[in-house]
Amino acid sequence: MKRIKHKYLMGGVLAAGLVLPVVCAGLVIHSFWDPFGQTAKLPVAVVNEDQPVTYQGKRMAVGEQVVSQLKNNHKLGWRFLSAKEAADGMKHNRYYTVVTIPKNFSQRATTVTDHHPQQMKLSYATNDSLNYIGEIISETGATQLNSAVKRAVTKAYALSMFQQIKASGQGFQTAAKGATQLKDGTVTLADGMNTYTTGVTKVKDGLLQLSTKVQQLPTGVNRLATGANKLATGLQTLQAKTQPLASGVAQLDSGAGRLASGSKRVTTGLQQLSAKTGPLAAGVQRLATGSGQVTDGLRQVSAKTQPLVDGVTKLDDGSAQVTAGLEKLNSKTGALASGVVQLADGSQALAVSTTQYVNGVYQVHTGLQALDTNGKTLAASVQALADGASGLSAQVSAGQSGINELSGSVKQLVTASTTGAAGLQAKGQQLQDQLKSDLTTLGTAIGGSSVAATKVATIQSELKQLDDTSTTASDDATAQAANKLKTAVAQIDSDSQSGDQSAGMTQSQIDAKVASVASATKMTADQKAAMTSALAGAGQTKPATSTSSAKTAVTTAANELVKASDAPATTETATASPQTVTRLKRAVADLADATSSSQGTTAAAALQKVLGDATALQTYFEQVTAAIGQQSAALSQLNGAVTGNDDSLVKKYANLVNGSQKLSAKLAEANGKVPAFTTGIGKLLAGSDQLASNGPALITGTAQLAAGTRQLNGQVPTLVTGVNDLTTGSKQVSGGLHQLTGQLPTLTGGVTRLVNGSLQVTNGLGLLNGQLPALTGGVGQLVVGSGQMTTGSQQLAGGLSQLNGRVPVLVAGVSQLANGGNQLSNGLHTLNQQAPQLVAGVGQLTTGSQQLAANSPKLTAGARQLKDGNGKLATALQGGADKVQATPLTSRTAAMFASPSELSHQRFSYVPNFGHAIAPFVVAMLTFLGLTALVAWFDYRRQLQTPRQLANLTGWVLLQSLITSAGMAVMLHAAQPWTFMGLTGLFALAVLVVELVLRLFMGRLAVLVVGALFFLQLCVANGIFPVQTVKTLYAPLAKFLPMTYANLGLTQALSGTGISPAVLTMGISAAVVIIALGIGLIGLKLMNPKNSMAGERQE
Incomplete structure (x- = not known):
C-alpha cells in the first residue's frame, strides 16, 4: 500500500511539474493580455467651462468643438462633467485625470492678431496614487488632446487670415484698376497741358493785342450789348430745337450699329463663300463627270429592263413550279416520317x-x-x-x-x-x-x-x-x-x-x-x-x-x-x-x-x-x-x-x-x-x-447515331409543319411575282424618263461648270467690297457713337449758351459800365499771362512724371493682386498650416498586444522554474547518481519544456511554432546543465546560486523594458544570461520575423558551450565515486 501511494505521489509530482508551467504561463499571459487595448474603459473627466465669443462676425466656441471631437474619440473613457462632479470623482478615486477647458478659452483664441496675444490654457489634473500607468496613459491622452486643439485653432486662424488676404487681394485689384484709370487720366492731363501751354501762349499774345485794342472796347461793348440781346433771342430758339436733334442722333447711332453688325456678318459669309468656291468648282466638275456616268449607267439599266422583264416572267413560272413541288413534298411527308422511323430502327x-x-x-x-x-x-x-x-x-x-x-x-x-x-x-x-x-x-x-x-x-x-x-x-x-x-x-x-x-x-x-x-x-x-x-x-x-x-x-x-x-x-x-x-x-x-x-x-x-x-x-x-x-x-x-x-x-x-x-x-x-x-x-x-x-469510340459513335436518329424522328412533325408553312409562303411569293410582272411596264417607262432627266442634269452641270470662273471672280470682288463696307460702317458707327455721346453735352451747352446769352446781355450792360476798370484789368492780365507762359514748361514736365508714376503704380498693384489670387488659400492649405507634418509608422515586426510581448519571458521564466522543481524533486528522490538517472531527468525536462512551448505556441498562434518549441527546449537544456553542475560542485548551496541567477534574469532579462533603460549596475550582465537570448529568439519566432543570424549564432554558441562544459563536468564528477550527490546529501 505504501509503495502504491509512493507511486501515485511520484506520478502526481511529475504531472504537476509538466502541467503547472503551462497553466501558470497561460494565466499570467491572459491577465496581461491587452491592457493598452482597453484604454477606452479608463475614466477621464472633461470639464468644459468655455464661453463662446464672436470673432470677425462669426461665432467661435472652441470648447464645444473639443467636446464634440472627444465624443467621437474612443481611445479613453471620456466623461463630460461639471467642475463639482469632477472634483468629487477625483477625490473618491473614480477618475484618473480631469481635463478642464477654462472660461476664456475661446476668447483667448481671438487675440492672435492683437498687440498682446494670450495663449489658450488647457489644464489637466492627475491622480498618481490611483495607478501610475493610468496616469501616464491619461497624460498621453491630454497631450494628444492639446495637439488636436492646436491643430483646430491654427486651422481656424489660417482660414481667417486667408479671408483677410483674399480681401486684400481684391483691394489690390481695385487699386490696380484705379491706378490704371489714373494713368489714363494723366495721359489726358498731359495732352491737356500741351494744349494749355499753347493756349497760354496764345492768351499772352491775345492779351497783348487786347491791351492794344481795349481802348476801343467801350464803343464795341455798346455794340456788343445790342448784339447780345439778339444772341440771347437766337440761343433760346436754338435751345428749343436741340431736343429733336438729340433724338435723331440716337436713332442714327442705333441704325449705324445694326449696319456695322450686318456688314460684318455679310463679310464673314462672303469670306466663307469665297473659300468654298474652289471646292465648288472641283465638286461641280466631279458632279458633271458623275452625272455622265449616271447617264451611261441608266442607259445600261434601260437596256437591261427587257431581260429583267423576261427574267421576272421566268421567275414567276419557276415560283409556280416550286409551289407545285412543295405541294408534292407536302403530300410525301407521311412517307418521310415512315422512312425516318425505319432509319431509327436501322x-x-x-x-x-x-x-x-x-x-x-x-x-x-x-x-x-x-x-x-x-x-x-x-x-x-x-x-x-x-x-x-x-x-x-x-x-x-x-x-x-x-x-x-x-x-x-x-x-x-x-x-x-x-x-x-x-x-x-x-x-x-x-x-x-x-x-x-x-x-x-x-x-x-x-x-x-x-x-x-x-x-x-x-x-x-x-x-x-x-x-x-x-x-x-x-x-x-x-x-x-x-x-x-x-x-x-x-x-x-x-x-x-x-x-x-x-x-x-x-x-x-x-x-x-x-x-x-x-x-x-x-x-x-x-x-x-x-x-x-x-x-x-x-x-x-x-x-x-x-x-x-x-x-x-x-x-x-x-x-x-x-x-x-x-x-x-x-x-x-x-x-x-x-x-x-x-x-x-x-x-x-x-x-x-x-x-x-x-x-x-x-x-x-x-x-x-x-x-x-x-x-x-x-x-x-x-x-x-x-x-x-x-x-x-x-x-x-x-x-x-x-x-x-x-x-x-x-x-x-x-x-x-x-x-x-x-x-x-x-x-x-x-x-x-x-x-x-x-x-x-x-x-x-x-x-x-x-x-x-478506337473500338469503344466507334461504339459510342453508333450510339450517338442512334440517339440522333431518334431525335430526328422526334423532329419529323416540326419538319411537316415547316413544309406546310413553306408551301404557304411559296404561294404568297408566286402571287407577289404576278403583281411584280404587272408593274414591269411602269418600271420600264420610269427608267426611260430617268435617262432623259439625267441627260438634262448633265447638260445643266456643263453650263454651270462653264460659269464657275465668273462666279469665283464675282465672289472675290464681293468679299473685298464687303470688307470695305464693314470698315466704313464701323467707322460710321464709331463716329455716331461719339456724336451721340456728345449730344447731351451739346444740349447742356446750348442751354448754358442760352443762359449765358442772357447773362452776357446783362453782363455787357455791366461791362459797358465797368469798361474803364476792364482796361486796367487787361493790363494786369497781360502781365499774369506772361508769367504763365514762362512757367508752362515746368507744368508739362510735372504732368509727364505723374503719368509715368501712375503707370508703374498700376503695374505693381496688378502684380500684387495676381500673386494674391494665384495663391491657393483653401481649407486644405489651412490644414497644412495647422498640421504641416504627418507621422508614418512602419513595423519591422508586429506584436499585437502586451500579452504577446511578455509571453516569451513568461515561457522562459516558467520553464526555468519548472525544470528547477524537477531537479529538486529528482535530487530529493536521490535519482541523480547515475547517467541513466540524469538521462531520465533530461527527458522529463525536455518534455516539460516542449509541453509548455507547444501550449503557448497554439495559444498565441506562433508564426514559427517549431522554432518556438526548439528554442524553449534548447534553453531548458542549457539551464538544466548549469543547475546540475552547480548541484554537483556546490551541493545544497546551489539552491542559493540558482535563486540569485533567477532573480538576476528576472530583473535584467525580463524583456518588458529595454535593457538600456534599466539603471542598475548589473544591467550589462544581460548579454551573458541565457534568458536574454531565449526571450529574443522566442519573440522573433512568435512574431514571424525569423531569428537574426547574430542572435542565432550567439544563442546557440552559448548554449552549446554551457551544455558541453556542463556535460564534461558532470561526467568528471560522476566518474569519482567519492564526489557523488548522494555522498553530499549524507554529509
Whole structure:
C-alpha cells in the first residue's frame, strides 16, 4: 500500500511539474493580455467651462468643438462633467485625470492678431496614487488632446487670415484698376497741358493785342450789348430745337450699329463663300463627270429592263413550279416520317452490328499477335533453310560428274515442285482466310441492308466452293510420282558411286532437317509425311544395280510425274479456281454498287479491303496456273531427256548444280526480306492495336447515331409543319411575282424618263461648270467690297457713337449758351459800365499771362512724371493682386498650416498586444522554474547518481519544456511554432546543465546560486523594458544570461520575423558551450565515486 501511494505521489509530482508551467504561463499571459487595448474603459473627466465669443462676425466656441471631437474619440473613457462632479470623482478615486477647458478659452483664441496675444490654457489634473500607468496613459491622452486643439485653432486662424488676404487681394485689384484709370487720366492731363501751354501762349499774345485794342472796347461793348440781346433771342430758339436733334442722333447711332453688325456678318459669309468656291468648282466638275456616268449607267439599266422583264416572267413560272413541288413534298411527308422511323430502327441495328464488328477487331488483333510471334520463328526457319540450301549446293557440286544433269534436274524439279506447291497452297489458304475474315467484317458492317447481305452470302458461297476445289485438288499424284522419281535417281546415284559410301547426308540428318522445315513452315501432317516418305532411304547406302534397271525406273517415274503434273491442267479442277475467282470479283463489284450509296464509311472501307483481297486471290491463281504450265513443260523435257540416251542425263546434271546454287541465292534473298516481313507484321499489329483502341469510340459513335436518329424522328412533325408553312409562303411569293410582272411596264417607262432627266442634269452641270470662273471672280470682288463696307460702317458707327455721346453735352451747352446769352446781355450792360476798370484789368492780365507762359514748361514736365508714376503704380498693384489670387488659400492649405507634418509608422515586426510581448519571458521564466522543481524533486528522490538517472531527468525536462512551448505556441498562434518549441527546449537544456553542475560542485548551496541567477534574469532579462533603460549596475550582465537570448529568439519566432543570424549564432554558441562544459563536468564528477550527490546529501 505504501509503495502504491509512493507511486501515485511520484506520478502526481511529475504531472504537476509538466502541467503547472503551462497553466501558470497561460494565466499570467491572459491577465496581461491587452491592457493598452482597453484604454477606452479608463475614466477621464472633461470639464468644459468655455464661453463662446464672436470673432470677425462669426461665432467661435472652441470648447464645444473639443467636446464634440472627444465624443467621437474612443481611445479613453471620456466623461463630460461639471467642475463639482469632477472634483468629487477625483477625490473618491473614480477618475484618473480631469481635463478642464477654462472660461476664456475661446476668447483667448481671438487675440492672435492683437498687440498682446494670450495663449489658450488647457489644464489637466492627475491622480498618481490611483495607478501610475493610468496616469501616464491619461497624460498621453491630454497631450494628444492639446495637439488636436492646436491643430483646430491654427486651422481656424489660417482660414481667417486667408479671408483677410483674399480681401486684400481684391483691394489690390481695385487699386490696380484705379491706378490704371489714373494713368489714363494723366495721359489726358498731359495732352491737356500741351494744349494749355499753347493756349497760354496764345492768351499772352491775345492779351497783348487786347491791351492794344481795349481802348476801343467801350464803343464795341455798346455794340456788343445790342448784339447780345439778339444772341440771347437766337440761343433760346436754338435751345428749343436741340431736343429733336438729340433724338435723331440716337436713332442714327442705333441704325449705324445694326449696319456695322450686318456688314460684318455679310463679310464673314462672303469670306466663307469665297473659300468654298474652289471646292465648288472641283465638286461641280466631279458632279458633271458623275452625272455622265449616271447617264451611261441608266442607259445600261434601260437596256437591261427587257431581260429583267423576261427574267421576272421566268421567275414567276419557276415560283409556280416550286409551289407545285412543295405541294408534292407536302403530300410525301407521311412517307418521310415512315422512312425516318425505319432509319431509327436501322441505326439501332447498326449499333448492335458495330459491337459485333468491334469484337471481330479484337479477334483479328489476337490473330495478328500470334502472326507476329510466328513471324519471328519464320525468320529463324528461313535462315535454317538457307543454310541447308547452301549445304545442298556444296554437296551437289561435289557429286558425281557422270549423272550431274539427271540428278540435278530431278532434285531441282522435286525441290521446286514441293516448295512451290507448299508455298502456293499456304498463300492461297492465307488469301482465302483473309477474304473470309474481311467478308465477315463487311457483313457485320452492312447488316442493315438486305440486298448487300444477299451479295455477301453469294460471295461467301463462291469462296467456299473455291476452298473445296482447291482442297480437293491435292497434289498426291504429283507427290507419289516425285517420290518414285526420287527413288530412281537415288538408285542411279548409288550405282554411280565408287564405293559403298553415301553421297550426301545420313538418313537421320535428313529426317531432322525435314522435321525442322516442317515445323518452321507450319506444314500439315500429311505434307510432312509425304516429304519424309519421299526422302526415306536417301541417306542409306545401297548396293550397285545395273544401269538399265535404274534407267527404266527413272523413265517410269518421270512418266508418272508428267502425267500427275499434266492432270490438274486438263481437268475441271484447274479451270474451276480461276473461274470461281472471276465470279467472286464480279460479285464484290456488284456488292460495291449495292452498298456505296447507302452504307457508312466503315462498310465502304471493309468493302475496299474485300475487293483488294479478291484481286490478290485472282493474281494468286494466275500465278498457280503459270507455275503448273512451267512444271508440265519441265516434266515433258525431263521425260524426253530420260527416254533418250544416258548422255542427256549427264549433261543436265550441271544444270541441277546451277539450280541448287540459284536456290541458295534466292533463299538468301528471301532471308534478307524476312526482317521487312517481320516489320510489316509489327506495323500491322500496331494498326490493329489502334483499331482495337478506337473500338469503344466507334461504339459510342453508333450510339450517338442512334440517339440522333431518334431525335430526328422526334423532329419529323416540326419538319411537316415547316413544309406546310413553306408551301404557304411559296404561294404568297408566286402571287407577289404576278403583281411584280404587272408593274414591269411602269418600271420600264420610269427608267426611260430617268435617262432623259439625267441627260438634262448633265447638260445643266456643263453650263454651270462653264460659269464657275465668273462666279469665283464675282465672289472675290464681293468679299473685298464687303470688307470695305464693314470698315466704313464701323467707322460710321464709331463716329455716331461719339456724336451721340456728345449730344447731351451739346444740349447742356446750348442751354448754358442760352443762359449765358442772357447773362452776357446783362453782363455787357455791366461791362459797358465797368469798361474803364476792364482796361486796367487787361493790363494786369497781360502781365499774369506772361508769367504763365514762362512757367508752362515746368507744368508739362510735372504732368509727364505723374503719368509715368501712375503707370508703374498700376503695374505693381496688378502684380500684387495676381500673386494674391494665384495663391491657393483653401481649407486644405489651412490644414497644412495647422498640421504641416504627418507621422508614418512602419513595423519591422508586429506584436499585437502586451500579452504577446511578455509571453516569451513568461515561457522562459516558467520553464526555468519548472525544470528547477524537477531537479529538486529528482535530487530529493536521490535519482541523480547515475547517467541513466540524469538521462531520465533530461527527458522529463525536455518534455516539460516542449509541453509548455507547444501550449503557448497554439495559444498565441506562433508564426514559427517549431522554432518556438526548439528554442524553449534548447534553453531548458542549457539551464538544466548549469543547475546540475552547480548541484554537483556546490551541493545544497546551489539552491542559493540558482535563486540569485533567477532573480538576476528576472530583473535584467525580463524583456518588458529595454535593457538600456534599466539603471542598475548589473544591467550589462544581460548579454551573458541565457534568458536574454531565449526571450529574443522566442519573440522573433512568435512574431514571424525569423531569428537574426547574430542572435542565432550567439544563442546557440552559448548554449552549446554551457551544455558541453556542463556535460564534461558532470561526467568528471560522476566518474569519482567519492564526489557523488548522494555522498553530499549524507554529509
